[in-house]
Amino acid sequence: xxxxxxxxxxxxxxxxxxxxxxxxxxxxxxxxxxxxxxxxxxxxxxxxxxxxxxxxxxxxxxxxxxxxxxxxxxxxxxxxxxxxxxxxxxxxxxxxxxxxxxxxxxxxxxxxxxxxxxxxxxxxxxxxxxxxxxxxxxxxxxxxxxxxxxxxxxxxxxxxxxxxxxxxxxxxxxxxxxxxxxxxxxxxxxxxxxxxxxxxxxxxxxxxxxxxxxxxxxxxxxxxxxxxxxxxx
Amino acid sequence: xxxxxxxxxxxxxxxxxxxxxxxxxxxxxxxxxxxxxxxxxxxxxxxxxxxxxxxxxxxxxxxxxxxxxxxxxxxxxxxxxxxxxxxxxxxxxxxxxxxxxxxxxxxxxxxxxxxxxxxxxxxxxxxxxxxxxxxxxxxxxxxxxxxxxxxxxxxxxxxxxxxxxxxxxxxxxxxxxxxxxxxxxxxxxxxxxxxxxxxxxxxxxxxxxxxxxxxxxxxxxxxxxxxxxxxxxxxxxxxxxxxxxxxxxxxxxxxxxxxxxxxxxxxxxxxxxxxxxxxxxxxxxxxxxxxxxxxxxxxxxxxxxxxxxxxxxxxxxxxxxxxxxxxxxxxxxxxxxxxxxxxxxxxxxxxxxxxxxxxxxxxxxxxxxxxxxxxxxxxxxxxxxxxxxxxxx
Amino acid sequence: xxxxxxxxxxxxxxxxxxxxxxxxxxxxxxxxxxxxxxxxxxxxxxxxxxxxxxxxxxxxxxxxxxxxxxxxxxxxxxxxxxxxxxxxxxxxxxxxxxxxxxxxxxxxxxxxxxxxxxxxxxxxxxxxxxxxxxxxxxxxxxxxxxxxxxxxxxxxxxxxxxxxxxxxxxxxxxxxxxxxxxxxxxxxxxxxxxxxxxxxxxxxxxxxxxxxxxxxxxxxxxxxxxxxxxxxxxxxxxxxxxxxxxxxxxxxxxxxxxxxxxxxxxxxxxxxxxxxxxxxxxxxxxxxxxxxxxxxxxxxxxxxxxx
Numbered sequence: 008x009x010x011x012x013x014x015x016x017x018x019x020x021x022x023x024x025x026x027x028x029x030x031x032x033x034x035x036x037x038x039x040x041x042x043x044x045x046x047x048x049x050x051x052x053x054x055x056x057x058x059x060x061x062x063x064x065x066x067x068x069x070x071x072x073x074x075x076x077x078x079x080x081x082x083x084x085x086x087x088x089x090x091x092x093x094x095x096x097x098x099x100x101x102x103x104x105x106x107x108x109x110x111x112x113x114x115x116x117x118x119x120x121x122x123x124x125x126x127x128x129x130x131x132x133x134x135x136x137x138x139x140x141x142x143x144x145x146x147x148x149x150x151x152x153x154x155x156x157x158x159x160x161x162x163x164x165x166x167x168x169x170x171x172x173x174x175x176x177x178x179x180x181x182x183x184x185x186x187x188x189x190x191x192x193x194x195x196x197x198x199x200x201x202x203x204x205x206x207x208x209x210x211x212x213x214x215x216x217x218x219x220x221x222x223x224x225x226x227x228x229x230x231x232x233x234x235x236x237x238x239x240x
Numbered sequence: 241x242x243x244x245x246x247x248x249x250x251x252x253x254x255x256x257x258x259x260x261x262x263x264x265x266x267x268x269x270x271x272x273x274x275x276x277x278x279x280x281x282x283x284x285x286x287x288x289x290x291x292x293x294x295x296x297x298x299x300x301x302x303x304x305x306x307x308x309x310x311x312x313x314x315x316x317x318x319x320x321x322x323x324x325x326x327x328x329x330x331x332x333x334x335x336x337x338x339x340x341x342x343x344x345x346x347x348x349x350x351x352x353x354x355x356x357x358x359x360x361x362x363x364x365x366x367x368x369x370x371x372x373x374x375x376x377x378x379x380x381x382x383x384x385x386x387x388x389x390x391x392x393x394x395x396x397x398x399x400x401x402x403x404x405x406x407x408x409x410x411x412x413x414x415x416x417x418x419x420x421x422x423x424x425x426x427x428x429x430x431x432x433x434x435x436x437x438x439x440x441x442x443x444x445x446x447x448x449x450x451x452x453x454x455x456x457x458x459x460x461x462x463x464x465x466x467x468x469x470x471x472x473x474x475x476x477x478x479x480x481x482x483x484x485x486x487x488x489x490x491x492x493x494x495x496x497x498x499x500x501x502x503x504x505x506x507x508x509x510x511x512x513x514x515x516x517x518x519x520x521x522x523x524x525x526x527x528x529x530x531x532x533x534x535x536x537x538x539x540x541x542x543x544x545x546x547x548x549x550x551x552x553x554x555x556x557x558x559x560x561x562x563x564x565x566x567x568x569x570x571x572x573x574x575x576x577x578x579x580x581x582x583x584x585x586x587x588x589x590x591x592x593x594x595x596x597x598x599x600x601x602x603x604x605x606x607x608x609x610x611x612x613x614x615x616x617x618x619x620x621x622x623x624x625x626x627x628x629x630x631x632x633x
Numbered sequence: 634x635x636x637x638x639x640x641x642x643x644x645x646x647x648x649x650x651x652x653x654x655x656x657x658x659x660x661x662x663x664x665x666x667x668x669x670x671x672x673x674x675x676x677x678x679x680x681x682x683x684x685x686x687x688x689x690x691x692x693x694x695x696x697x698x699x700x701x702x703x704x705x706x707x708x709x710x711x712x713x714x715x716x717x718x719x720x721x722x723x724x725x726x727x728x729x730x731x732x733x734x735x736x737x738x739x740x741x742x743x744x745x746x747x748x749x750x751x752x753x754x755x756x757x758x759x760x761x762x763x764x765x766x767x768x769x770x771x772x773x774x775x776x777x778x779x780x781x782x783x784x785x786x787x788x789x790x791x792x793x794x795x796x797x798x799x800x801x802x803x804x805x806x807x808x809x810x811x812x813x814x815x816x817x818x819x820x821x822x823x824x825x826x827x828x829x830x831x832x833x834x835x836x837x838x839x840x841x842x843x844x845x846x847x848x849x850x851x852x853x854x855x856x857x858x859x860x861x862x863x864x865x866x867x868x869x870x871x872x873x874x875x876x877x878x879x880x881x882x883x884x885x886x887x888x889x890x891x892x893x894x895x896x897x898x899x900x901x902x903x904x905x906x907x908x909x910x911x912x913x914x915x916x917x918x919x920x921x922x923x924x925x926x927x928x929x930x931x932x933x934x935x936x937x938x939x940x
Contacts, residue, residue: 058585079589086587097582101254102247113243114588120243144254160586327739334799337740357716357738373736374712418709435736486734 008034008168008200009055014064016047016054025050027064027223032216034167037194037201039211042220048204051220052170055202056089057081068168086115090161092190094173096153098145098160105141108132108160118164131159135189151182158189169194171203175210187213244592248599258572259604262565266608267615269558273551274612275619280547282620284540290426291532293363296336296505296513298326298520298529307528308535310343311502313427314351318344318501324436325496326527327503335512337362339504342439346400350385353431354439360421362506363428369393370419373435376446376489377481379415380433383423388430391417396480397432399442413442414480440498441481441489448478448489505529569601669800672718674729675702675915677780678745680923681790682722684815685808686797693718694917702915703777706731720800722793726753728777743796745789746779753779754846778913782847783823787816818924825931826852832938837884839875839906844913845888857882863891872900879904886937909933 009032016025025047032038040048053059054066057073066074069088073081085091098107106113108128112120132138135155137148145153154174161169171190175183187210194201203214211217252259290312299307300320309315330338339362342354359365360372360380370393373380381391391397398412415434423429440446478485491498507513520529573580580593669690673679679694686692695711696702707715712735715721721737723729725746746753754776780786794812798805830852840849843858857878861867867875878884887901888911898908911930912918918926 056585082587082589091585093582093585097578097585099579099582101251106250110247110583111586113247114583114586114592116243331740340739356740357736358740371709371713372716374709374716375736376734378736437734481734487730489734 008032008036008069009202010065010067011055012065012067014054014061014066016050016059016061016064018050025054025223027051030218032200032202034200035194035198036216037191037214038203038216038218039214040202040204040218040220041206041208041211042223044206046220047223048220049172052091052172052202052204056091056170057085082115083117086111087117087164088166088168090164090166090169092154092158092161092169092171092174094176096145096150096157096177098153098157100145103142103144104132104137104148104156105129107145107156108163110160111164124163128159128163131162132156135159136185150177151179151185154178154182154186155189158186162189162193165197167197167199169199169201169203171201173204173206175205175207183207183210244595244599245603248596248603251596252600252603258568262568262604263607263611265561265565266604267611269554269561270608270612271615272554274616276547276550276554278616278620279623280543282623284543286426287536287540288533291536294504294532295507296516296529297532298322298330298338298503298505298527299501301526301528304528304530304535305539307502307530308532311341311504312532314343314353314431316346321499321501322503322527323496324498324500327500328496330503330505330516333516334508335516336505336507339506340436340500341502341504342436342443342499343501345439345442347397347432348389348400350381350388351431352379352399352439352442353433354436354442355433356436358506359433359504362504363424363426365424365428366422367419368422370417373418373433373438375481375486376435376438376441377413377415377486378418378434379438380419380421381417382421382429382431382433384429385432386417386420391420393417393419411444412479413438416481436500437491438481440491443499445493445498446489446491448481448485573597669719669797670717671720671722672715673722674724674732676917677786677914677923678722678724678789678793679917681786681793681815682720683922685790685794685811687807687811689801689804689807690720690797696916698917698919700916703728705729707735712736720796724777724779724789725749726775726777726779728779743792745792746785748792749779749785749788752782752785754850776843776846778844778915779847781845781913782851783819783826784851785847787819787823790815790819822924822927822931825935829931829934829938830854832935833886836886837882839878839882839884839887841887841889841893844890845911848911855882856888857884861893861897863889863893863897866894866896875904888934907937909937 009030011027011030013029014025014027018024040051042048050059054061055068055073057066057076061074064074065072068084071084071088073084076084099110102110105125105128108131109120109125112118112124118124129138129141132141132155135158137152137155140148140152145156148156154177158174161171169190174190175186178186190201190203191213193199205211291308294312297307297311299311300322302320306315306317307319310317310319324340327338327340330336337358339358340354340356341359343351344354345352353359357372367380368383370380379397381389381397386392389397395417396414397417398414401412415432415438421428421433434442437446478488481489505513505516507516517529519525520527583593583596584590668688669686671682671686671690671692673682673692673694675696676694679692682690682692693714694702695707695714696705716736716738719741721742723732723742723744725744756774756776780789790812794808797808801808826848833854835855838854838856840856840858841861841863843860845854845856845858848854849856859871859875859878861871885905885907886909887906888909890910890912892910893901893908901908910933912926914923914926914930917923
């Protein structure tokens with residue numbers, strides 16, 4: 008699903024540089040990315056999603072070399088192909104739950120919002136347990152409810168690829184499991200690829216593969232560990 | 241596009257206070273000069289029309305504007321008083337018809353206009369109900385006055401006392417309403433029309449009382465000589481003119497010296513008008529003559545100047561308001577950074593974001609303009625009624 | 634400056650009470666109708682107006698035929714008719730007191746004795762009143778059968794003429810011609826009355842009613858007025874009073890407004906007094922016009938004067 012070759016990304020004039028010679032994620036694979044803070048994990052997700060542009064290298068998602076696409080094509084590709092989940096949920100405060108979930112359909116003319124989509128959104132929200140809160144604004148939701156709404160937003164377009172950046176970072180234990188269940192169940196049911204950045208070691212054994220970002224900060228290569236094998240911090 | 245409009249609308253609706261203040265501020269900036277212009281234009285038209293319809297006005301020397309406002313619009317400010325002999329002089333000259341006016345008294349908020357029968361044909365006032373006054377003590381109401389006082393032919397209206405505490409002051413006269421005029425959309429609609437002599441009776445210059453020669457009136461007699469009876473203050477004076485007491489009503493002194501506030505002069509022709517005006521040119525006369533149109537034109541020039549000053553002030557305020565609004569918008573953009581980022585991440589391009597923000601501005605402007613337009617229409621349609629209730633209350 | 638600004642604001646506010654503008658008239662062009670509608674307060678004035686205006690006017694005199702117009706009060710509807718007239722001819726001198734309290738269009742009024750104030754005869758023994766010692770007195774009143782002085786009658790007719798010319802300047806020559814004829818008739822009647830009065834000399838005359846003041850003055854009649862009605866038999870007290878009057882004023886002629894009762898005539902005849910009818914003519918006669926009535930009165934006077 009994802010293939011990264013000789014990726015090089017540098018933040019502005021700063022010293023930090025992300026240097027990934029090779030990284031591959033198979034279709035349907037559930038991958039957890041771990042590593043020290045500031046190591047570029049979120050940057051990697053942004054690069055895969057096309058939100059950021061590498062200085063050099065290639066990122067192929069599905070059969071598309073997104074590094075060769077222009078901004079408009081990348082956005083269209085992203086909105087149809089990738090479901091994004093953020094640590095801070097990133098719901099719009101002035102939209103209610105249903106409108107937040109439908110947001111991708113309102114901001115991209117490639118997607119058509121119709122009654123079918125709206126019904127699917129309602130069903131999705133009901134399935135995650137917040138079907139009775141469709142008309143509430145984010146400030147009236149708990150942390151867990153917010154993240155579930157954000158997950159529904161990501162899942163509404165039925166993306167083949169899910170990129171989740173610390174999806175459980177701000178949740179309690181119960182909601183962590185609940186949210187992760189939703190993501191993993193979706194990936195499993197739809198043969199979707201799930202790439203998750205997480206600091207939460209308790210959840211690592213639920214992933215098929217763990218990628219330690221330390222390897223991209225040093226000379227070591229292919230620092231891929233199997234689940235449960237543990238990683239150096 | 242509908243998605244962008246929807247998002248813009250939801251944002252504005254969610255931040256209703258901020259939106260309301262912005263819409264309200266911009267609406268005021270738009271409405272103030274426009275509404276003012278409507279008011280000024282309407283008032284200009286009406287002032288001009290009423291003045292144009294009144295060829296010449298004669299009054300005591302004093303403020304021409306006060307004279308015109310009192311005579312044409314029955315304002316509360318009473319001009320200097322002149323004598324009835326002036327009206328008689330104009331009539332006798334044969335140069336013009338003279339319509340006397342004595343506009344001083346009120347019945348609640350409605351002006352009582354003492355005048356003559358000729359006023360009605362001059363102003364083309366027609367009866368909607370009842371008949372014209374035939375006797376002293378009768379009155380005819382304008383349509384709006386009848387509505388305001390809830391009166392119809394057969395009812396009575398009482399003049400308001402000028403003071404409650406002055407024993408020598410002007411006391412109320414109860415007058416019979418004989419007719420109501422058709423609405424003609426001028427100040428005449430608000431007036432109570434009485435004969436000039438009835439106005440003098442209200443003033444106390446004419447009155448009716450018990451016959452002092454009768455034994456019943458003995459207590460009201462101060463002194464009795466061969467040819468005159470002097471009455472004291474206890475003589476019972478009638479405060480209503482009825483069929484049974486009308487013959488007792490009389491006037492003391494010379495009617496030529498009785499008061500008027502103005503005389504409307506209707507020249508027989510242009511030449512007669514010029515000759516008539518020439519009689520007042522040398523300034524030695526105790527009265528002045530003027531063309532109401534000239535006074536109104538001068539007034540309108542002044543109003544226009546004031547309007548220009550106000551518009552200039554509004555423009556300055558508008559610039560400040562727009563600058564403030566722009567600052568608010570830019571600051572809110574900062575605060576919305578994360579929202580804009582989110583939209584970008586999810587798949588909204590820069591164009592989408594810009595369109596959404598621009599749409600918010602457009603919606604605010606449309607709402608402001610719509611409200612300003614609505615207010616302007618209301619001003620044009622109802623401003624007069626609101627101002628009327630404010631002025632006459 | 635504050636006063637000026639407040640006046641301006643008042644002007645704007647007041648003006649905004651209007652909703653429509655009205656068409657203007659720069660000068661009033663009096664559009665006189667084809668036939669003038671003239672109302673008068675008594676018969677002599679109606680006669681004068683008819684003589685002068687001829688076919689150019691329709692003259693109305695609204696008092697009922699059996700009422701003395703001097704004492705008549707019209708109702709509201711009749712006053713409204715007067716209001717709508719093109720010309721309202723008043724006698725003045727206090728005649729028709731109803732005029733004082735009626736609402737009439739001043740521009741269309743002509744008071745035919747307004748310029749003759751110095752020739753009006755005040756009522757004797759009238760009692761006025763005032764409110765307070767220094768206040769203006771009420772008006773004492775004047776005798777009002779002014780037309781019985783035919784010289785005054787001519788002036789009254791002249792007032793009508795001048796007003797008609799002002800209303801209808803195009804018909805001036807016509808009106809003047811008609812007035813001249815009327816004046817000639819009145820001068821002739823005046824001359825007849827003068828002659829009759831000369832024949833009477835200083836002979837004492839009684840007047841049944843105090844309405845002949847102007848006749849008395851103009852023709853230098855030696856008259857005394859009682860207050861007798863033609864259709865009412867005087868009381869005994871009245872006869873006694875008459876006897877007392879006759880002591881000082883030995884009249885042989887009594888001038889009446891109308892034919893007295895036969896009983897009255899007979900009793901007066903017993904006193905050596907001949908009744909002569911000289912109708913003031915305030916109201917329309919049953920037959921003929923006012924001039925006919927005047928001539929009848931003159932003839933009656935000439936008759937007794939010749940005796």
